[in-house]
Structure formats: structure tokens, C-alpha cells
Amino acid sequence: MTANAVVSLNGVSFSWPAQPQPVLEDLHLTIEPGDRLFIGGASGSGKTTLLSLIGGLLQPDAGSIRVLGKDLAALTAAQRDRFRADHVGFVFQMFNLVPYLSLAENVLLPCRFSPLRRRRAVEAAGGTSTSAEAERLLRRLQLEEPLIHQRRASELSAGQQQRVAVARALIGRPELIIADEPTSALDPAASERFIDLLFEECAKAGASLLFVSHDSDLEERFPRRLGLRGPHEQSRMQSRMQSRMQSRKAAIPC
Numbered sequence: 001m002t003a004n005a006v007v008s009l010n011g012v013s014f015s016w017p018a019q020p021q022p023v024l025e026d027l028h029l030t031i032e033p034g035d036r037l038f039i040g041g042a043s044g045s046g047k048t049t050l051l052s053l054i055g056g057l058l059q060p061d062a063g064s065i066r067v068l069g070k071d072l073a074a075l076t077a078a079q080r081d082r083f084r085a086d087h088v089g090f091v092f093q094m095f096n097l098v099p100y101l102s103l104a105e106n107v108l109l110p111c112r113f114s115p116l117r118r119r120r121a122v123e124a125a126g127g128t129s130t131s132a133e134a135e136r137l138l139r140r141l142q143l144e145e146p147l148i149h150q151r152r153a154s155e156l157s158a159g160q161q162q163r164v165a166v167a168r169a170l171i172g173r174p175e176l177i178i179a180d181e182p183t184s185a186l187d188p189a190a191s192e193r194f195i196d197l198l199f200e201e202c203a204k205a206g207a208s209l210l211f212v213s214h215d216s217d218l219e220e221r222f223p224r225r226l227g228l229r230g231p232h233e234q235s236r237m238q239s240r241m242q243s244r245m246q247s248r249k250a251a252i253p254c
């Protein structure tokens with residue numbers, strides 16, 4: 001672990017109630033600024049659980065989780081929510097859009113909860129407005145006017161909802177982007193375009209990316225990979241040396 005790690009997990013274990021085996025056991029993981037980590041593993045292996053722990057939505061049974069130097073266990077639930085709003089862009093597996101809000105309104109939600117994200121969104125839009133930044137991100141994800149202001153989130157296809165969820169995670173340039181199967185509803189060409197955009201936006205913001213997917217074609221594009229093996233086996237992060245070796249093979253620098 002380095003002093004400026006974005007995420008550091010030290011001996012983290014977690015069990016769901018009524019499950020005999022821990023989902024995660026003695027997990028060690030360090031994410032540095034600008035890292036891009038692909039997290040794979042079979043359905044039920046604990047990928048979403050791991051992301052929820054890093055996002056402060058769940059608490060580990062053992063071990064510690066630090067994000068941007070903050071020990072999440074030392075924060076109250078309200079402080080964790082605030083911290084997440086300021087510093088983490090979360091793309092949930094089930095999107096979690098507010099159904100009655102427009103696309104743009106959904107994307108702007110983090111700016112309502114976090115003055116820091118609001119300020120950064122305005123800066124990213126060249127000092128204009130958060131709305132301009134929301135529109136830019138949506139357009140980059142092939143969501144155009146009049147859709148973005150006139151349509152409610154509940155009236156979108158799954159692939160469209162997914163892209164709105166991604167724009168919402170990116171707005172205000174959080175230091176950490178956590179994306180849980182963000183391409184599951186996209187066709188292969190859209191997935192590739194999407195990864196290009198995600199890497200580009202992460203590079204602009206200097207953000208680190210944790211990306212869960214079952215798509216092995218996308219895995220190739222990531223310099224670091226972590227495979228979870230589920231409740232019966234311990235999952236450990238590759239050594240930093242392995243990760244550096246893989247970094248040299250990376251197709252796209254971030």
C-alpha cells in the first residue's frame with residue numbers, strides 16, 4: 001500500500017447472514033490513482049459485494065477499507081454517504097435511476113448532493129453550468145436532445161438507462177469510478193465505444209476505475225485484473241509486480 005492509494009483493502013472478510021461460507025475472505029487490494037482494474041468471476045462470486053464494501057454501502061466483518069486515505073469504519077453512515085457523493089461515481093448493476101426524473105435530471109443528482117461535484121462539473125464544462133456538463137456526457141453516450149430533457153428514465157430501454165447511469169457516475173469528476181457490469185445491456189460496438197469514453201473521461205479526471213464485467217473481450221483492455229472465486233476459495237490480488245507486467249500490455253493508457 002502506498003500513502004496516496006485511492007483504495008486499500010487489508011485482510012477484508014465478509015459474510016452474508018445465513019450463508020455458511022464467507023463471500024470474501026482475507027482480501028488484500030490496492031488501487032493507485034489512475035489505475036483501471038477489471039474484476040471478473042462467476043455469478044455469485046462476490047463482485048457486487050466487493051464493490052458495495054468499497055463504496056461504503058456494506059461494512060466488512062474483518063479487516064479495513066480505506067478510500068482516499070479515509071478509514072470507512074471511522075465514519076458514521078451519514079458521513080459515508082456524504083463521502084461517496086463527493087468522491088465516488090457508482091454505476092449500480094440495476095442502474096438505480098429515479099424513474100420519474102428526466103435523463104438530465106438523473107445525471108445531475110450527484111451535483112445536488114455534493115457541492116464539490118457541482119463545482120467540478122461546472123469547471124469541466126468550461127465554467128458554464130452543470131447542465132451543460134450533463135448534456136455533454138449524455139451526448140458522448142449517444143443520448144441526444146430531445147430525449148435527454150423530455151423523456152423520463154422509466155421510459156428508456158435498458159441500454160439507454162445504463163448509459164444515463166454512467167453519465168451520472170462521471171459527472172463532477174469523482175476520484176473513483178465503480179462500475180458494476182455497466183455494459184451488460186449494450187451491443188458489442190456500443191460496449192467498445194463505451195469503454196473508449198470511460199477510459200477517456202477517467203484519464204481527464206485522473207480517476208481510478210473499478211470495472212466488473214463478464215465480457216472477456218473487454219477484460220483484454222484492462223491493465224489490471226482480479227478474478228473472484230466465490231465463497232469457497234480465498235481471493236487475492238495479484239502482486240503489484242504482476243500488475244506492472246500487465247500494464248505494459250495495456251492497449252490504451254489512462
Ligand SMILES: Nc1ncnc2c1ncn2[C@@H]1O[C@H](COP(=O)(O)OP(=O)(O)OP(=O)(O)O)[C@@H](O)[C@H]1O
Pocket residue numbers: 016017019023041042043044045046047048049050093
Ligand atoms: N442481500 C443479500 N443477502 C444475502 N445474500 C446475498 C445478498 N446479496 C448477495 N448475496 C449472496 O452473496 C454471494 C455473492 O453475491 P454478489 O451479488 O456479490 O455476486 P456477483 O459476483 O456480483 O454475481 P453476479 O455476477 O450475478 O452479479 C451470492 O451467493 C449471493 O447469493
Ligand SMILES: [Mg+2]
Pocket residue numbers: 047048049093180
Ligand atoms: Mg453482481
